[in-house]
Amino acid sequence: MVSRTAAGHLPGFRLALASTLVWLGLIVAFPLAALIARPFAGGLHPFMHALFDPRLLAALRVSFGSAFVAAAIDLPLGLLLAWAVVRAKVPGHRLMDALVELPLALPTSVSGITLATLYGPRGWFGAPLAHLGLKVAFAPAGIVVALMFVGIPFVVRSIAPVLANAPVELEEAAQTLGASRSQTLWRVVLPPLLPAGLTAFGLAFARAVGEYGSVIFIAGNQPFRSEIAPLLVVIRLQEFDYAGGAAVGLILLLASLVILLALGALRRRFHHWIAA
């Protein structure tokens, strides 16, 4: 009997799935397994030692903290940008649309150096800010600026299509029911964007936690203050402490996984929202 499952309808589904799984195993699961095994190669003790290293804990706090703040700031900014591009169609919106993806194409070192120059003590933004007593480059704030830069394309790209497809009638219905502009925005326009917003936050956050290239040029990299966890991996490797480096990597991986799973669970709570 012919099975009527998805596998039955897609020609060559089994073969394609099998080769995909092998490929996925080779390029994703295998290195991940190695990463999980490596910290314990010298027994549990070196791993525990690396884990409770106060410098590592500080670096993790900087990494996750700045990633969280950057993603949280990116969210409203990305929403505004998406609105300008797909809804308001401001003059030059096509150029803006193309520019949004530029941070993804730019080598991260180039963005890092550029940002460090702009926000440095004598930079275009840095000088006036320094005048106000604000230090951005070579300080924790610099990390957030760099992470915002690399994260914003994910926010715009997650939210824009949902915004573009949102029926205008919903806003008109709210108006005929007597809602003011702000009531329409908060009760009708924004809530349906929540699932996409969570995706956007998750992507920007995940990208920010793993970001290395652009941050190290602007962060100042002082241990316990502005040193990010990915940098600590490199430092450990330079010290030939491979178990320590792998331990940092493993913790970054696990923590990110937990956070992304939590965001996914949160997003699934909105499944019954599928537009009527």
Next chain:
Amino acid sequence: MSVRLDAISRRNAAGGLILDDVSLEIETGEFVALVGPSGAGKTSLLRVIAGLDAQSGGTVEIDGRDMSALPARARGLGFVFQNYALFGHLSVAANIAFGLRVLPRSLRPSRSEIASRVDELLDLMQLPGRGRDFPAQLSGGQRQRVALARALATRPPVLLLDEPFGALDPMVRKSIRTWLRDLHDKLGLTTILVTHDQQEALEIADRLAVMADGQLVQAGAPDLLEARPATSFVMDFLGDTVRIEGAVRGGVFEPEPAFALPVAVNVSDGPATLMIRPHDIDLVTGPAVLTPLATHGGFARYRVGDAVTVHVPVHVADRVPVTGAALDLGRGHLFRSGKSINTI
């Protein structure tokens, strides 16, 4: 509440005239259907009344008050969208309560008052106990009734409906039509309905406003439009028609086809078109060959000559001449350049 439209016009972004000098008065408690083919301007007119689109000229008065400059949110009219436009992220109850919850604090009913109003509307819409569902879980007909309940929650005096039955299957359409008319009577509403389905309009409305190319062609009760169509378009739009070309000479309309009898008329000489419903044609003995067609809906149908189809009620079909026929067009309407030049 009465609605008075005075010389409404509207241009689209490209400058094209989509509403052209439309004036219409709708009495309190009246059910009016805006009918016409696609692109006639029905929905545009409804949106101008609702305040969703601005008119380029003219005024909208509701109960004697000029609403022309007020935005939709300040007009307090109920509006049901063609695709319902329910808020997918809100439960059915929250959708219905929306209009009450956005009221300023001083006017907003208490939570318990809102809850009981929602229950009342769910009962009225024959959706008891569905308040906790989400729109995505409902059928098309149910969503339609939720949209109606949401529009009625604030007790608007005027209800505007934009093709509300468009997405429903024919069986549901028929039942919800009657039900809507009952609801209109029960709640004492003033209702304006947009539809492209003339049958629907004839069945549900007190008065039809026939639109074409952004203009109001004729407004009136169904029997008036049937008895005195102002233009050939109105006659065509409201039902099946047979069109006979001819000319008036000395008080007699002389049809071009030989199998149609001349008709005595009271109009000046010149070319004219006679239009008549297939069931208004009487068959008398004459020269034309009569071809019987299938019987449908209580009418025996015949083809006369090679173009005209005549509908004869089944109970008088035995009086149809069998040897050959001619058309008696005495109950037709005469038009010249599309305008009515009755009377026959």
